[in-house]
Amino acid sequence: MILFLIPALLLVAAFAVKAIYHLYLSPLARQGIPGPWYAAVSDLWSTTQQLSLRQFRGVDALLKKYGPVVRIGKNKVVFLDVQALKTVYGVTAKFDKSDFYQRFLTNHNQHSFTFIDAKDHANRKRSYAGHYSVTNLARYAPKIERVLLQMVDGLLKNGGKSTFDVMSLYRHLLVDNIFNVAFDTDVGIMERWTRNEFSPLDQAVTDFPKAQTMIELFPRPLTFLLxxxxxxxxxxxxRSDVILCEAATGIFKKALAEFESSKAIESSDDEKADSENAGREVDGKSLIRRMLEFKMPDTGRRMTDLEIISEAQSHLIAGSETTSTTMSYATFELSRRPDVVFRLRQEIDSAIPDLRTMGDLTMLQNLPYLNAVIKEVLRLYPAIPGPLLRSVPAHAPDFTIGGYHIPPGTTLATQCTTLHRQKEVWGEDADEFRPERWFEETEAMRTNFIPYGLGARMCSGWNLANVMLRVLLSTLTRNFDIIAAPETTQSSLYVLESFASFPLALQAKFRFIPRTE
Ligand code: HEM
Incomplete structure (x- = not known):
């Protein structure tokens, strides 16, 4: 008995000593940064918050209770200070991402989303620079429209008889879209949806962030049991990672074969190659082709096959689930806000008279009410609602937030959920869906609105996301009256997160009744 007791007592004593250190003696404790004691003594609070899939809610509650700088872990601080936002996340910021992001490695490889080191990250971003620019995206308008109209046809054919889970519907469309826009490949996922066929790829995209969070938080030595x-x-x-990796490998092999053959043409017949490549220039280069051609500026090294596959895989994940969730919440707001639908229709009907077209992308970019609705959806339902974790670098010069000195090694974060709902910035109706607020945009609204993150690590695909939100919202509002299914309610759409947000019910069902007036 005593043999068990002694180690147990030693463990308790070790925990108590550590707890005392973190509560009273550590550099953060000595600064007196406010926060609950139970969050400061260990990382248990933070871990349970992640397990509960409600971390952003827990953090929000603490920020409201303790003020703009709160200690939420042994070594973790969250803040709301706008000045600090620029220092921590700004384009020239020297703060790296925290190792939290390592759970999202694809195929065990780093990609732009996970790189910790700023130089590695900058090089990777250079490898596909310009691909998601507004000008380059315009090249893909016909492909975007084709898939969009497939969806509209499917819904028109149904004539409003059935309810559809839009989380799944939009994801099908957006997976197709990423394949078209990023990889120049048509995989026909939307078509599968119209035939009511299951698509493993679509399922894997939505599983990935949840599965990686579960694996990460499961006790490491027992993962094999899982x-x-x-x-x-x-x-x-x-194994969603494996399914996605197979898909990315397939498109990589295709792009590689095309790349090799174009090189062969170039070397065997320069003149002929010139004319063939002239054709390719008009088509633009796929994301993979850009990476195949890329050489690191400092070493001249090319990216390895695995690096390209992992980067492509990450775009497939980042580019579909986020936009689909955002669109699902937009659909919910449309279904319960006839006033918003009325105003949107007034704007869209006159801008796009032909029902069978999607409308020009530049024109859509300039529709004020449509853009206000999208901003309001991104404000209230951000797809990444929780803390964006960064590390204070080892040799950081003296760094303070709200008067507190933050030592090197501390993990720091802000979160858009809280920034997006501060009453001092957004007014007393901060929790309400009111697109009109964007017609009186203030400087404070601009600096506190970060649905796509900010600085060097800001979302690479935000232009694409905005394009897709615009074409989906305008086309659906234009063609259908949207009615929520009885089971789709505020409670069923209660937001949870495993870094990316999703509704409690995992689905959001609506009927799309063809518009008659
Ligand atoms: C509504 C849709 C979207 C939202 C709200 C969103 C949000 C975000 C946010 C907040 C980040 C920064 C995360 C951080 O700092 O930790 C991010 C990063 C990223 N997003 Fe998006 N995203 C969306 C759509 C897309 C799309 C369509 C793509 C297309 C490929 C994409 C690709 C990426 C990539 C590659 C990164 C990593 C960027 C880097 O660190 O260099 N996202 N996104």
């Missing part, structure tokens, strides 16, 4: 449970759905959930 992978041994003989349950088909659980195993496909846990």
């Amino acid at each position: 992978f041994s449970i003989p349950h088909a759905r659980l195993q496909s959930f846990l």
Whole structure:
């Protein structure tokens, strides 16, 4: 008995000593940064918050209770200070991403979203620079429109008889879209949806962030147990990374073959190659082609096959689930706000008279009410609602937030959920969906609105996301009256997150009744 007791007592004593250190003696404790004691003594609070899939809510509650700088872990501080936002996240900021992002490695490889080191990250971003620019995206308008009209046709054919889960519907469309826009490949996922066929790729895209969070938070030595449970759905959930990697490898091989053959043409017949490549220039280069051609500026090294595959895989994930969730919440607002639909229709009907077209992308970019609606959706339903974690670098010069000295090694973060709902910035109706507020945009609104993050690590695909939100919202509002299914309510859409947000019910069902007036 005593043999068990002594180690147990030693463990308790070790925990108590550590807890005392973190509560009273550590550099953060000595600064007296406010926050609950139970969050400061260990990282248990933070871990349970992540497990509960409500971390952004817990952090929001603490920021409201303790003020703009709060200690939420042994070594973790969250803040709301706009000045600090620029220092921590700004374009010239020297703060790296925290190692939290390592859970999102794809195929065990780094990609732009996960790189910790700023130089590695900058090089990777250079490898596909310009691909998601507004001008380059305009080249893909016909492909975007084709898939969009497939969806509209499917809904028109149904004539409003059935309800559809739009989380899944939009994801199908957006997965197709990423393949078209980033990889110049048509995989026909939307078509599968119209035939009511299951698509493993679509499922894997939505599983990935949830599965990676589960694997990360599961006790490490026991992970193998998780992978041994003989349950088909659980195993496909846990292996979403493999499914996505297979898809990315397929498109990589295709792009590589095209790249090799174009090089062969170039070397065998320069003149002929010139004319063939002239054709390619008009088509633009796919994301993979850009990476195949890229050489690191400092070393001249080319990217390895695995690096390209992992980067492509990450764009597939980042580019579909986020936009689909945002659109699903937009659909919910449309279904319960006839006043917003009325104003939107007034604007869109006169801008796009032909029902069978999507409208010019530049023209859509200039529709004020449509853009106000999108901003309001991104404000209230940000797809990444929780803390964006950064590390104070080892040799950081003296760094303070709100008068507190923050030592090197501390993990720092802000979160848009709280920034986007501060009454001092957005007014007393901050929690309400009111697109009109964007017609009186203030400087404070501009600096506190960060649905796509900010600085050097800001979302690479934000132009694409905005394009897709515009074409989807305008086309659906134009063609359909949208009615929420009885089971789709504020409670069923209660927001949860595993870094990316999703509704509690995991679905959002609506009927799309063809518009008659
Ligand atoms: C409504 C849709 C979207 C939202 C709200 C969103 C939000 C974000 C946010 C907040 C970040 C920064 C995360 C951080 O700092 O930790 C991010 C990064 C990123 N997003 Fe998006 N995103 C969206 C759509 C897209 C799309 C369509 C793509 C297309 C490929 C994309 C690709 C990426 C990539 C590659 C990164 C990593 C950027 C880097 O660190 O260099 N996202 N996104």
